[in-house]
Amino acid sequence: MKKHLSLKSITPFILKLHLYIGIFIAPFILLATLTGVLYILTTQIESYIYRDLQALAYGK
Secondary structure (H helix, E strand, C coil), rough: CCCCCCCHHHHHHHHHHHHHHHHHHHHHHHHHHHHHHHHHHHHHHHHHHHHHHHHHHHHH
16 A cells, blocks of 8 residues: 655655755855855955065065
8 A cells, every 4th residue: 555645744854855955065155155255355365465575566
């Protein structure tokens, strides 16, 4: 005898699956976000790190 699957019986499975997939994917999204922000701010970070060299180059 086959058991009929209803929406009520499959909803907990879908919710758990959604939770586990979210936990698995979240670190990758966080890593992509952080590296994207670093890529965007590269110019500002480099100008802050090398500010003493830029001051010497303009001082001559």
